[in-house]
Amino acid sequence: MKFPGRTNRGLQRGVMAGVVVLFATSAIILTVCGDEVQDRIEPPQNFIAAGTRTPALPPIAGNTIDTEKLTVGSWTEISSGGAHTCALDEVGAVKCWGKSDWGQADPPEMEFTSIAAGGSHTCGLRKNGGIECWGENYEEATSVPPGEYTQVSAGWNYTCATRADNSARCWGWNSDGQAEPPKGAYKQVEASYINACGLLLDGTPRCWGSDVPPLSPPPPGSIEMISVGNCHACGLRSDGTISCWGCNTNGETHPPEGKFVQVTSGYQFSCALTHDGTPRCWGHNAIGQCEPPHRKFVFIDAGFYHACGITEERSIVCWGWNDFGQDPSERRIESKDSHLHYDHGRYDRTCPYEGLGLIYLRQGRLKQARGHLEKAVRFNPDIEWEKYHALAEIYTEQGEYEKAERALKKSMELNPLVKQKRMLEENRAEKVNPEKNDR
Numbered sequence: 001m002k003f004p005g006r007t008n009r010g011l012q013r014g015v016m017a018g019v020v021v022l023f024a025t026s027a028i029i030l031t032v033c034g035d036e037v038q039d040r041i042e043p044p045q046n047f048i049a050a051g052t053r054t055p056a057l058p059p060i061a062g063n064t065i066d067t068e069k070l071t072v073g074s075w076t077e078i079s080s081g082g083a084h085t086c087a088l089d090e091v092g093a094v095k096c097w098g099k100s101d102w103g104q105a106d107p108p109e110m111e112f113t114s115i116a117a118g119g120s121h122t123c124g125l126r127k128n129g130g131i132e133c134w135g136e137n138y139e140e141a142t143s144v145p146p147g148e149y150t151q152v153s154a155g156w157n158y159t160c161a162t163r164a165d166n167s168a169r170c171w172g173w174n175s176d177g178q179a180e181p182p183k184g185a186y187k188q189v190e191a192s193y194i195n196a197c198g199l200l201l202d203g204t205p206r207c208w209g210s211d212v213p214p215l216s217p218p219p220p221g222s223i224e225m226i227s228v229g230n231c232h233a234c235g236l237r238s239d240g241t242i243s244c245w246g247c248n249t250n251g252e253t254h255p256p257e258g259k260f261v262q263v264t265s266g267y268q269f270s271c272a273l274t275h276d277g278t279p280r281c282w283g284h285n286a287i288g289q290c291e292p293p294h295r296k297f298v299f300i301d302a303g304f305y306h307a308c309g310i311t312e313e314r315s316i317v318c319w320g321w322n323d324f325g326q327d328p329s330e331r332r333i334e335s336k337d338s339h340l341h342y343d344h345g346r347y348d349r350t351c352p353y354e355g356l357g358l359i360y361l362r363q364g365r366l367k368q369a370r371g372h373l374e375k376a377v378r379f380n381p382d383i384e385w386e387k388y389h390a391l392a393e394i395y396t397e398q399g400e401y402e403k404a405e406r407a408l409k410k411s412m413e414l415n416p417l418v419k420q421k422r423m424l425e426e427n428r429a430e431k432v433n434p435e436k437n438d439r
Contacts, residue, residue: 118135118157129148158178198226224238385412
């Protein structure tokens with residue numbers, strides 16, 4: 001996903017997203033924070049993980065990339081996706097690492113001017129105005145319509161781009177109208193999960209897609225740069241201040257005060273870059289995605305549950321979720337502001353699998369949804385009751401009725417209403433039989 005960013009090429013950059021899912025079969029709205037890794041690609045050698053000086057992971061099985069000719073200082077752009085990351089070097093070559101079960105981290109050997117990592121696919125803009133996409137082609141997300149383009153943004157199984165005539169074009173998954181941009185002359189478009197936004201030539205923001213909750217109408221006034229998250233959006237104004245709107249479950253719409261030069265949004269969190277290169281993040285911080293290292297950056301980009309940046313030395317630093325090697329650091333961040341500890345514990349890994357599982361569930365892809373939700377409840381058996389309810393629906397659909405019954409019972413045990421009813425019954429029992437309770 002893309003929005004104008006600060007690079008030595010004046011390229012445009014973007015965002016990743018999460019999801020608010022309506023489980024239609026049971027009329028439950030699920031607000032959320034894998035299948036096994038088939039392929040994971042190692043990062044380039046000049047990747048500097050947050051808090052480390054050298055790459056933390058040894059070479060791993062699967063696809064690898066040639067790093068012999070890469071040197072620190074060669075990076076010009078980076079894009080953080082669902083569970084993978086891609087970067088562009090000075091000669092226009094793309095290098096990717098992280099989850100690559102659909103080939104999203106396996107770029108073609110072509111020269112690009114800009115790069116956009118989405119949920120499970122990646123796209124790049126070429127010098128001739130063409131777009132090349134690779135990875136999962138769900139709902140034709142990587143099937144680029146012919147034409148000349150100036151900017152591209154990869155969302156979750158769909159893609160948006162601006163044409164040479166300033167019109168906007170989207171293609172791929174279109175469950176909520178996220179691939180149907182309104183007519184107008186655009187200078188930027190930003191694809192997310194089931195929402196998308198764009199900026200008209202005069203700086204007026206427009207958003208389209210899901211209306212749960214609505215991102216339209218955006219706040220009044222001109223915006224220079226826009227980014228879109230799960231169900232929130234942020235805009236950088238000409239005076240350097242940031243305005244955000246939409247969901248505010250975790251403070252997503254409360255950006256810090258100050259002057260900034262760039263803004264980027266991930267799942268329920270956003271980050272911005274100050275004039276002196278200091279990153280500041282706000283919103284959901286379950287896995288340290290809002291705790292960037294103390295470094296100076298020239299560019300940052302937020303993904304699903306991780307973020308990456310290019311330092312002043314043109315090296316790459318990432319922080320946040322790392323189950324698939326999107327950040328090659330072995331380190332796990334312990335939040336100073338949270339009671340949860342993220343040292344390979346279960347809580348640091350649950351939320352992303354919930355989000356991915358419910359995304360697949362919304363798409364009707366039960367096998368993938370089941371794999372991710374089962375992993376989520378394995379990491380945290382006391383997860384929200386709705387996740388067990390979703391699993392019960394999946395098991396029923398797949399004819400595994402005993403598993404469905406167990407999941408439904410667990411769902412009922414965790415349901416706050418059921419818990420409250422049980423407590424009331426216990427209180428009544430104590431009042432009726434006080435002597436029994438004294439024994």
